Amino acid sequence: MDLVTFGVQLLNAVQYGMVLFLVASGLTLVFGILGVINLAHGAFYMLGAYLAYWIATYTGSFALAMAGGVAIAFVVGLLLETVFIRRLYGRDHLAQVLLSFGLILSIDEAREILFGKDVHSVAPPAWLAGSFQLTDNLSYPVYRLAICAFCLVVAALIFLVVTRTRIGMIVRAGAENREMTRVLGIRFDVVNRYVFAVGIALAALGGIVVAPVSTVFPGMGDGMLILSFVVVVLGGIGSVAGAAIGALLIGLTDTFGKVFFPSVSSVLIYVLMAAVLLWRPNGILGRREV
Amino acid sequence: MTNRSMPPISRRTLLTGAAGAATLAVAPGLRAPAIAQNAPLKVGLMLPYTGTYARLGKFIDDGFRLYVERKGGKLGGREIAFVQVDDESKPAAATDNMNRLVGREKVDVVVGTVHSGVAMAMVKVARDTGTLLIIPNAGANDATGPACAPNVFRSSFSNWQPNYPMGKVMFDAGHRNVATITWKYAAGIEQMVAFKEGFAKAGGNVVENLTLPFPEVEFQALITRIAQIKPDAVHAFFAGGGAVKFVKDYAAAGLDKSIPLYGAGFLTDGTLAAQGAAANGIKTTLHYADNLDNPANIAFLKAFKDKTGHVGDIYAVQGYDAAALLEVGMAAAGGDVKQRDKMIAAMGAAKIDSPRGPLSFNKAHNPIQNIYLREVRNGRNEMVAIAQKDVDDPARGCKLT
Amino acid sequence: MMPRWLVPLVLLAIAAALPFGVSTYYVQFIGKAFIMGMLAMALNLAVGHGGMVSICHAAFFGLAGYVLALMSPGYDPASLVLTLPVAAAASGFVALVIGALALRTRGAYFIMVTLAFGEMMFFLFHDTDIAGGSDGTYVNAKPEIAIAGHRLLDLASPLAFYYVVLALLIATIVLLTVLLRSPFGHALAAARDNERRARSLGFPVYRIRLTAFAISGAIAGVAGYFATAQFGFVAPEMLGWHLSATVLVMVLIGGLRSVTGPLVGALVLIGLEEVLKASTDYWKLAEGLIVILIVLSMPNGVRQLWPLIFGATGDAATRPARVPAEANHV
Numbered sequence A: 001m002d003l004v005t006f007g008v009q010l011l012n013a014v015q016y017g018m019v020l021f022l023v024a025s026g027l028t029l030v031f032g033i034l035g036v037i038n039l040a041h042g043a044f045y046m047l048g049a050y051l052a053y054w055i056a057t058y059t060g061s062f063a064l065a066m067a068g069g070v071a072i073a074f075v076v077g078l079l080l081e082t083v084f085i086r087r088l089y090g091r092d093h094l095a096q097v098l099l100s101f102g103l104i105l106s107i108d109e110a111r112e113i114l115f116g117k118d119v120h121s122v123a124p125p126a127w128l129a130g131s132f133q134l135t136d137n138l139s140y141p142v143y144r145l146a147i148c149a150f151c152l153v154v155a156a157l158i159f160l161v162v163t164r165t166r167i168g169m170i171v172r173a174g175a176e177n178r179e180m181t182r183v184l185g186i187r188f189d190v191v192n193r194y195v196f197a198v199g200i201a202l203a204a205l206g207g208i209v210v211a212p213v214s215t216v217f218p219g220m221g222d223g224m225l226i227l228s229f230v231v232v233v234l235g236g237i238g239s240v241a242g243a244a245i246g247a248l249l250i251g252l253t254d255t256f257g258k259v260f261f262p263s264v265s266s267v268l269i270y271v272l273m274a275a276v277l278l279w280r281p282n283g284i285l286g287r288r289e290v
Numbered sequence B: 001m002t003n004r005s006m007p008p009i010s011r012r013t014l015l016t017g018a019a020g021a022a023t024l025a026v027a028p029g030l031r032a033p034a035i036a037q038n039a040p041l042k043v044g045l046m047l048p049y050t051g052t053y054a055r056l057g058k059f060i061d062d063g064f065r066l067y068v069e070r071k072g073g074k075l076g077g078r079e080i081a082f083v084q085v086d087d088e089s090k091p092a093a094a095t096d097n098m099n100r101l102v103g104r105e106k107v108d109v110v111v112g113t114v115h116s117g118v119a120m121a122m123v124k125v126a127r128d129t130g131t132l133l134i135i136p137n138a139g140a141n142d143a144t145g146p147a148c149a150p151n152v153f154r155s156s157f158s159n160w161q162p163n164y165p166m167g168k169v170m171f172d173a174g175h176r177n178v179a180t181i182t183w184k185y186a187a188g189i190e191q192m193v194a195f196k197e198g199f200a201k202a203g204g205n206v207v208e209n210l211t212l213p214f215p216e217v218e219f220q221a222l223i224t225r226i227a228q229i230k231p232d233a234v235h236a237f238f239a240g241g242g243a244v245k246f247v248k249d250y251a252a253a254g255l256d257k258s259i260p261l262y263g264a265g266f267l268t269d270g271t272l273a274a275q276g277a278a279a280n281g282i283k284t285t286l287h288y289a290d291n292l293d294n295p296a297n298i299a300f301l302k303a304f305k306d307k308t309g310h311v312g313d314i315y316a317v318q319g320y321d322a323a324a325l326l327e328v329g330m331a332a333a334g335g336d337v338k339q340r341d342k343m344i345a346a347m348g349a350a351k352i353d354s355p356r357g358p359l360s361f362n363k364a365h366n367p368i369q370n371i372y373l374r375e376v377r378n379g380r381n382e383m384v385a386i387a388q389k390d391v392d393d394p395a396r397g398c399k400l401t
Numbered sequence C: 001m002m003p004r005w006l007v008p009l010v011l012l013a014i015a016a017a018l019p020f021g022v023s024t025y026y027v028q029f030i031g032k033a034f035i036m037g038m039l040a041m042a043l044n045l046a047v048g049h050g051g052m053v054s055i056c057h058a059a060f061f062g063l064a065g066y067v068l069a070l071m072s073p074g075y076d077p078a079s080l081v082l083t084l085p086v087a088a089a090a091s092g093f094v095a096l097v098i099g100a101l102a103l104r105t106r107g108a109y110f111i112m113v114t115l116a117f118g119e120m121m122f123f124l125f126h127d128t129d130i131a132g133g134s135d136g137t138y139v140n141a142k143p144e145i146a147i148a149g150h151r152l153l154d155l156a157s158p159l160a161f162y163y164v165v166l167a168l169l170i171a172t173i174v175l176l177t178v179l180l181r182s183p184f185g186h187a188l189a190a191a192r193d194n195e196r197r198a199r200s201l202g203f204p205v206y207r208i209r210l211t212a213f214a215i216s217g218a219i220a221g222v223a224g225y226f227a228t229a230q231f232g233f234v235a236p237e238m239l240g241w242h243l244s245a246t247v248l249v250m251v252l253i254g255g256l257r258s259v260t261g262p263l264v265g266a267l268v269l270i271g272l273e274e275v276l277k278a279s280t281d282y283w284k285l286a287e288g289l290i291v292i293l294i295v296l297s298m299p300n301g302v303r304q305l306w307p308l309i310f311g312a313t314g315d316a317a318t319r320p321a322r323v324p325a326e327a328n329h330v
Helices: A003-034 A041-059 A062-083 A093-115 A142-164 A166-176 A178-183 A188-210 A220-235 A240-260 A262-279 B022-026 B054-070 B091-104 B116-129 B160-172 B186-202 B220-229 B240-252 B272-279 B295-308 B314-332 B340-348 C006-020 C024-049 C057-071 C080-102 C107-127 C158-181 C183-193 C195-200 C205-231 C241-254 C261-279 C283-297 C302-310 C325-329
Strands: A131-133 A139-141 B014-016 B041-047 B078-086 B109-111 B132-135 B152-154 B177-183 B205-212 B233-237 B261-264 B283-286 B352-354 B357-361 B367-377 B380-391 C144-147 C150-154
Touching (some): A003 A041, A003 A142, A003 A188, A003 A240, A041 A062, A041 A093, A041 A188, A093 C107, A093 C283, A139 A142, A142 A166, A142 A188, A142 A240, A188 A220, A220 A240, A220 C107, A240 A262, A240 B220, A262 B205, A262 C080, A262 C107, B041 B091, B054 B078, B054 B295, B091 B109, B091 B116, B116 B132, B116 B152, B116 B186, B132 B340, B160 B186, B160 B233, B160 B261, B160 B283, B160 B367, B177 B220, B186 B205, B205 B220, B220 B240, B240 B272, B283 B380, B295 B314, B314 B340, B314 B352, C006 C024, C006 C158, C024 C057, C024 C158, C024 C183, C024 C205, C024 C241, C024 C261, C057 C080, C057 C107, C057 C205, C080 C107, C080 C144, C150 C158, C158 C183, C158 C205, C183 C205, C195 C205, C241 C261, C241 C283, C261 C283
Parallel strands (some): B041 B109, B109 B132, B132 B152, B177 B205, B177 B233, B233 B261, B261 B283
Antiparallel strands (some): A131 A139, B014 B078, B357 B367, B367 B380, C144 C150
């Protein structure tokens, strides 16, 4: 493989990894702070893509689709937390797994009632629709680069919020020692609700962002869910930086796996995971006990 | 068994072809042998109504119903009642679904399906239970090859058929080194093997066979690979949503300007509207073209448009012809499915004036038909030439005589 | 009320007489439900009795099916005596390997890791050429027991198949009951209820759990073997996590603390699906909401309803035994 092609594949890998990060960061936040395993995370990714398709079709504007999709997902997140998820705090993981599985079934069907079950494609915004020449015969869609840039900005924002702001401090403190923070007079029911909604919104945002490069189809959340879990396991639960590392590792493994070992590329990801588990059972940046 | 694998047969999807026949169809007590002749013929439509192939399933369904409607809701004098099952293109649920149709709903004929893996599971049940099966799309070579049976017919094509003639077409266009790309599942592999056979016979060489798992649509890594190996041309097989995405990604990568894209007709059939300008100039081979000007096609396209508001395509034609084939059998048996031998003999010898052109069947019950070379122009698959006339399928491994 | 010892006998008699009362479709249907019940009971050995919440048991289930498919000679039947042990051993072995890795982790990690390894098995069969890829593969003839060409048992007969499944179901119940009443079973329960205490008492917790996980995988394999034999087909979806999660729902419905509860859960859920499918197009929505409702209102499964229906009895399984928090920590 010559250097240019290698560079292009690297770009593919990073772009894939960035989207994975976007979705997985929501999952790791929800788990790290709320202590809730949410199997329905992938369903919200799918829902985001359908919302993007729906809004973009009716308004013709991708920007509106993005804003609207994220806002709707955020509100749905708030509602779900209030009605269902808050009843799970302190319950065992089994209950969380099953409740979120019930949510998956319900969301799938709700999507079918609202948007149907067809496969759709979404047009990227016109100013990002072009592509530019990379090699003598290969051009690269501008939109794919825009995804990278956008995800980087979101990642930077998440880091800033978690490490530099008062909200982030509360959130981190809550994850470390809930009782102590409560004594300090912090309202955890409110924090939890917003963290969950943000997590859901991030999953939906991931779905919205990839809608123009992927197709929008009913089963799209499944694959993403599993990969997000692998990202979280690789990086360490609750660690946003770990999620970034994990997501990039998977992007690289998947893309180059597809090129060099096409028939086992999906399995390679799990071999990677097994290796990391042998080395660090709590993930690359994970704390000792969870 | 699993939640994602068992689509419903609900009371509400029990639809009847003719008004007034509804009550007869769902009341089991009325299925007594004495009046069997008057009871409607129960046709099980096992098609993908959801998922990647949902649109294809709908068009096959519409095509079949259109034919029945044009015959006054009857085939060979019998009213037709339909039972619908969504197979979701999931092989894992196929045997279960087929057993429901045959075992619980007790249908007389099954029509289905699009996905080859699902169709092969259906063939297996059909062979075990002797149920009459008409495959209106799935091209698995095996269905009219080693697994062929007297009671299994196909109104569509074998994977071999549209691809073998493409070898000569591409060689004659001056391409010597060609890369192929497809989903790695039975249909994709069989189509590429057939293409390679035809291309090698013409004197060409397949330099690389790129695959990705069905139904994945992340093509970027493989498209980069194509740009790297720089073949003379690319031959592709995808269908449905995957075909839309591939054609768009291929054009977005700028490859359409330097490496011409060819394909099995499914690449551009039923998906042109979504592909838009990205599809212009793609040449494909198939047993149909949108602008065939034979009278049967003109009449069919008009009737289909009137009924559904959509422009008919090959999938609708295959559904339509499945009903035509069933009618030949029903007419020969005087509407009595118990006269199986007569029915099967008549269907095997059927000569149908199909919208796709003359259609007959070989000993394995696979169609013998023209394969057309088409090019995407004006948002249509317009015929360029007949790539090969009356293409038969080798039916390798079939023991029927 | 019947004496308690009579209940299983009456149920058994009903199950044995069933094929003479209903059509072949329903014999097949009940057989399928029994197989899922076997899988649910196997899973509960890990989840309810061992405190290991696994979402990869479908992988062991499907793997055994693939072993049968790969060992079946073309269009001739495979030998049951040969293929069943190999299939169960293969599933048990893979469970041992996955368990050895997954048990290095705790709590939520364990769940995610099993989920991921289960999907690895799914992709192994989905993406490679081992057996038909995403199309799955066929078992053209059902396995048989034959000696010198003389057929002793042929699973191709629906009746024979049903009774073999029923016999294995009973064998599974007996095996699990004996296992859980043995010192091994007590050690497993002790490790679940309080890991630290079990450790300080000198139990080799890791090894005990791993053994239970492997046995549970092997029994799941037996169930998968028969599921494949029944329909003559195996596809990667049989290894997928949707099935794993569905079986987990069966376990929860039936109750975590008993041997036969998951069997009841399987029958309830499969029956429920059949009814919902026949009555509404949106059966998944209904099922999803029912699952949520059960999780929120009945942490010990529908068995909690039994005292309400039959009047309070001293049945241990109906006692409101909240899952202790320690169960999380595996």
